[in-house]
Structure formats: C-alpha cells, structure tokens
Amino acid sequence: MDEIVAFNCDQLFVSLSTLLKAIIIARGAWWCLNYVKAWKRKCQLLEALPCVKPTSKLLHHIGNVLHEAPKVPKLEHLVHSFHIVLEHTKIHHEKYGGYMFTFFSPYYLPFLSKTVVILTDYELLTQAMNHPQLQTKGSQYEIMSVLTENSVLGAATDHDWKRMRKLTSKAFSNKVMINTHASVHKIMVSKIYPFIDQLAKNGKEIDVKDLMSRLTLDVVGQAAFSYNVGGLDMLLKKPNHNDDSTNGRKHKKKPLYQIFSEITEDLQTLSRWGKVLSGITKMVFLRRLNPNIRLLNDTVAAVLEQRRSEANIKEEDNKHDLLSYLYEEDENGNPILSPEEILGNTRTFLFAGHDTTAITLTFALYELSRKPKVVQKLRHEIDPLFQLEDSKNIYPSYGQLRNCSFLDTIIREVLRLHSPAIFSRKATGSTEVTLKTSKYKFVIPVDTDVIAFPWITHRFKNYDDTITPTNDDDLGIFDPERTIRKTDPYFPFAMGSRNCVGRELAMAEVRASIAYIVHTYDFEPPTEDVVTYLKVTLNPNQCKMKFKRR
Numbered sequence: 001m002d003e004i005v006a007f008n009c010d011q012l013f014v015s016l017s018t019l020l021k022a023i024i025i026a027r028g029a030w031w032c033l034n035y036v037k038a039w040k041r042k043c044q045l046l047e048a049l050p051c052v053k054p055t056s057k058l059l060h061h062i063g064n065v066l067h068e069a070p071k072v073p074k075l076e077h078l079v080h081s082f083h084i085v086l087e088h089t090k091i092h093h094e095k096y097g098g099y100m101f102t103f104f105s106p107y108y109l110p111f112l113s114k115t116v117v118i119l120t121d122y123e124l125l126t127q128a129m130n131h132p133q134l135q136t137k138g139s140q141y142e143i144m145s146v147l148t149e150n151s152v153l154g155a156a157t158d159h160d161w162k163r164m165r166k167l168t169s170k171a172f173s174n175k176v177m178i179n180t181h182a183s184v185h186k187i188m189v190s191k192i193y194p195f196i197d198q199l200a201k202n203g204k205e206i207d208v209k210d211l212m213s214r215l216t217l218d219v220v221g222q223a224a225f226s227y228n229v230g231g232l233d234m235l236l237k238k239p240n241h242n243d244d245s246t247n248g249r250k251h252k253k254k255p256l257y258q259i260f261s262e263i264t265e266d267l268q269t270l271s272r273w274g275k276v277l278s279g280i281t282k283m284v285f286l287r288r289l290n291p292n293i294r295l296l297n298d299t300v301a302a303v304l305e306q307r308r309s310e311a312n313i314k315e316e317d318n319k320h321d322l323l324s325y326l327y328e329e330d331e332n333g334n335p336i337l338s339p340e341e342i343l344g345n346t347r348t349f350l351f352a353g354h355d356t357t358a359i360t361l362t363f364a365l366y367e368l369s370r371k372p373k374v375v376q377k378l379r380h381e382i383d384p385l386f387q388l389e390d391s392k393n394i395y396p397s398y399g400q401l402r403n404c405s406f407l408d409t410i411i412r413e414v415l416r417l418h419s420p421a422i423f424s425r426k427a428t429g430s431t432e433v434t435l436k437t438s439k440y441k442f443v444i445p446v447d448t449d450v451i452a453f454p455w456i457t458h459r460f461k462n463y464d465d466t467i468t469p470t471n472d473d474d475l476g477i478f479d480p481e482r483t484i485r486k487t488d489p490y491f492p493f494a495m496g497s498r499n500c501v502g503r504e505l506a507m508a509e510v511r512a513s514i515a516y517i518v519h520t521y522d523f524e525p526p527t528e529d530v531v532t533y534l535k536v537t538l539n540p541n542q543c544k545m546k547f548k549r550r
Contacts, residue, residue: 138424
C-alpha cells in the first residue's frame with residue numbers, strides 16, 4: 001500500500017513538473033511572439049519615417065559622422081560634433097520637419113540598436129511636448145537618474161512632480177534671486193577678479209569654460225544651501241574651508257566641485273558608450289562613479305542635517321536660500337518633502353543649475369569678444385550702475401540689472417544661438433503616438449525617444465520653414481538687435497508645463513556675471529575655432545581668451 005501511495009505521489013510530482021514546464025514554455029513562447037510582433041510593428045513604423053541615408057551597415061548613422069572626420073578640429077570631439085548633425089538636419093527639415101537617427105547598428109536589430117526621432121519643426125515639437133503619451137522623460141534622463149532621483153526633475157509619478165514643482169517654484173523667490181546676485185558679486189570681487197588679473201598680468205589665456213563652470217557651481221552652492229563648493233578655491237590654490245573630522249582625526253574632504261566634475265565626466269562616458277559597454281567594462285571604466293555618488297550624497301546630507309538643526313530655518317524672514325524653502329510644512333505641521341526628496345532636489349539644483357549656466361556664460365563672452373560694437377553699447381547701459389562714491393565702489397543691484405533691456409536681449413540671443421539643453425521624451429502607452437500638422441506627419445512607435453534640440457530648431461524660421469539666406473538676417477549669426485516674435489521658435493528652457501523651474505535663478509546669475517566681467521575687462525576672441533559638440537549637454541570644445549583690465 002505504501003509503495004502504491006509513493007508511486008502515485010511520484011507520478012503526481014512528474015505530472016506537476018511537466019505541467020509547470022509546459023506553462024513556462026508556453027508563456028515564454030507567448031512573450032517571444034508578442035515581442036516579435038511588437039518589434040515588427042516598430043520596424044514598420046520606423047521604416048516609414050524620414051531617415052538620413054547611412055554610409056555604414058555596421059555603424060549605421062555613426063558612419064555618416066565618421067565620414068565627416070576632416071571637418072572636426074579634434075579627434076576626441078569627432079563623434080559628438082554637433083555641426084554634422086545640423087548638416088543632416090538641413091536636408092530633412094524643410095521636407096519632413098525631422099528625421100530618424102540610429103546609432104551603431106540598423107534599427108531592425110533588437111537589443112543592439114538605439115533609434116531616436118529628432119523633431120525640428122516647431123509646431124511638431126509643440127505638439128510632442130504637450131502630448132499626454134510623451135510626458136515620460138527620455139533615455140537621456142535615465143542616465144542622469146543618479147543625480148536627479150527623488151527630485152522635481154526625476155519625479156517617479158505625476159502626483160510627486162506636481163507636489164515638488166509647487167514647492168520648488170515657490171523656492172525660487174525674490175529673496176533667493178537677490179541672494180544669488182549677492183553671491184555673484186562676492187565671488188567676482190574676491191576670487192574671479194584676482195584670478196583674471198594674475199593671468200592677464202602675464203599675458204596668459206584663460207580657459208573660459210572651466211572658469212565659468214567653477215563660478216556657477218560656487219554661486220549655486222551658496223544660493224542652494226549657503227555652502228562653499230570650493231571650485232574657485234581649487235583654482236586659486238586656496239584651502240577649502242569645508243573640512244570636518246571623523247573618529248577624532250581631521251582630514252580634508254574632496255571638494256564638491258571635484259566630485260561633480262568626476263561624476264559629469266563619467267556620465268558623459270556612460271551616455272556615449274553605455275549601449276555597447278558590458279557590465280564588467282562599465283565597472284572598470286566607471287569605477288569611481290558609485291563612490292563619488294555616495295560621497296556626494298554624504299556631503300550634501302551632512303550639510304542638510306546641519307541646516308535642519310538651525311532653529312530659525314523655517315521662519316519666513318530667514319529664508320534666503322533654496323534649502324530653507326524645501327523644509328516647509330503643510331497645514332498639519334508635516335514636512336511637504338521627505339528627507340530623500342530634499343536631498344534629491346538639492347543635488348539636482350546643484351548639477352542642473354551650474355552646467356547649462358556655465359555654457360551660456362562661455363558662449364556669451366565668446367560672442368561678445370567678436371562684436372566690439374555690441375560690447376560698447378552694453379557698457380553704455382551698465383557702466384553708470386558701477387559708481388565710485390566717497391572712495392567706495394557702488395555695484396548694481398539685482399533689480400537694476402533686471403531692468404537692463406539690452407543686457408537681456410544679449411542673453412536672449414545667446415540662448416537662441418547656443419542653447420545648451422537637450423530635451424527628450426519617450427513614447428508610452430499601448431499605441432503609437434501620431435503627430436500631425438498641416439505640412440508634416442510623424443507616427444512615433446512605442447518606447448521610442450523623441451529628441452528636441454533648441455540649438456537646431458532656433459536656426460530655422462517658423463512661418464515658412466525655410467532656411468534663411470547667409471546674410472545679416474541669417475539665423476546662424478549672433479545679432480542681439482534681432483526681433484524674436486512670439487511665433488518664432490524659442491524654447492531654451494523647454495516648453496509646456498514641465499519647463500525649467502530655475503529659469504530666473506539662471507538669468508540672475510548670467511546677468512550679474514556678464515555685467516561684472518564686461519564692465520571690468522576687455523577681452524580678445526579665441527585664436528582657435530570654437531565648435532559645439534554633444535556631451536550630456538551641448539558644450540564648446542574649448543574657449544581660451546585673453547583678458548585685460550580696462
């Protein structure tokens with residue numbers, strides 16, 4: 001009897017195992033069938049999109065970029081030279097309003113290819129950025145998630161985004177703008193001026209991009225949570241005063257500027273080669289990324305804890321930086337943001353608030369160095385604000401510079417011609433996204449990135465979608481006197497409800513920095529060509545200039 005029971009149990013076990021295997025195989029086959037079906041549909045839709053003719057079957061459109069090698073000044077900027085992308089865009093803009101671009105391998109090879117849709121027509125882009133199925137951030141933002149997690153830029157849900165957006169919008173108050181302006185003044189007088197004077201005395205060139213990057217991160221550090229990031233201190237070989245002690249042993253921490261610089265370099269590597277690097281290879285080439293992220297979180301968390309303990313941080317009269325607003329409570333006395341969200345937003349403000357601003361300042365000085373008449377007119381507007389009274393220097397206030405109309409037109413034109421930001425959305429949902437205007441139609445497959453480059457779209461007229469002639473009206477020429485109408489393409493701070501929350505802080509920083517430098521120094525154009533190329537944002541390859549006190 002026992003043998004019969006055992007035999008029946010064995011048979012039942014075998015039957016259940018067989019059934020389980022059959023279910024697993026069936027589900028696997030079902031998944032494969034649906035994947036192939038979805039991939040086939042995606043390929044059909046991609047096949048219908050306008051496309052740059054690839055010169056290489058293996059590298060696909062990257063082969064087109066490599067073909068343009070002689071036009072790029074430096075090899076390390078080859079793959080990312082943006083003027084090559086612009087040449088492709090000119091071909092497809094008028095006829096199609098955008099095109100498909102595939103990296104490394106044909107789009108019909110699953111897992112190996114990366115295909116994006118680049119839209120250039122302003123009307124198409126407006127539809128795309130406001131489409132309900134295109135509100136999910138694209139792959140570009142996934143790479144940045146180590147910095148933007150738990151923040152308004154990387155909010156997991158629409159509810160979280162709305163909650164954080166409401167509070168962070170309030171945080172960019174007039175008090176914070178005034179404090180940002182004051183930080184620029186203090187850093188300019190105490191650090192930037194001595195550094196430029198030292199190199200100008202010896203007739204040396206200054207790496208403008210590096211200097212502006214250090215300046216903007218230091219300013220944002222003060223504006224965000226009253227902290228000395230230490231970028232300019234490193235440049236001036238001064239000790240960074242943000243030292244602490246652990247286990248009774250005093251040690252010097254890695255400056256926050258250095259941490260950000262290394263993280264940015266690694267994220268650039270990840271954005272370029274992440275698709276083709278294996279997990280082990282990433283560990284080798286990006287071995288410092290995770291330790292730096294932990295160090296960044298620890299550093300910011302330590303400052304947050306110190307500030308949180310201040311008894312008066314929540315009082316309205318003491319709210320002078322962004323962090324003091326992030327600690328606000330609701331009507332029931334509960335914190336609006338969790339500790340993780342306060343950390344995430346502070347980290348995001350530091351990163352997003354300095355990189356694009358530094359690029360804007362670099363291109364502003366570059367363009368001004370080539371337009372002496374523009375500089376002369378700007379000085380006529382700002383010089384009276386810098387006065388000498390009773391042997392004391394009087395500097396312009398935030399409000400005074402905000403009312404400088406020609407200064408604002410210069411910044412507007414720099415942002416039009418050299419917009420550093422890239423915006424991407426990913427098509428979500430169960431069906432493809434259809435975008436249609438009177439001239440163009442795009443059907444975007446599910447799980448495909450839609451990319452917007454203001455740098456490109458700003459170079460095309462909107463009303464007739466034609467490229468302007470190469471004369472004084474050419475949209476590729478820097479001209480602050482240009483009239484930008486409401487119907488013309490202009491979105492350096494993105495568009496729609498998810499536009500840049502820190503726009504006014506960036507403008508306050510750029511206004512003050514340009515005014516202080518243009519008032520104090522004459523500067524010469526770079527001797528080498530300045531080429532825009534693609535990293536995480538659109539950067540100048542280099543910009544070295546000579547300065548001299550007026």
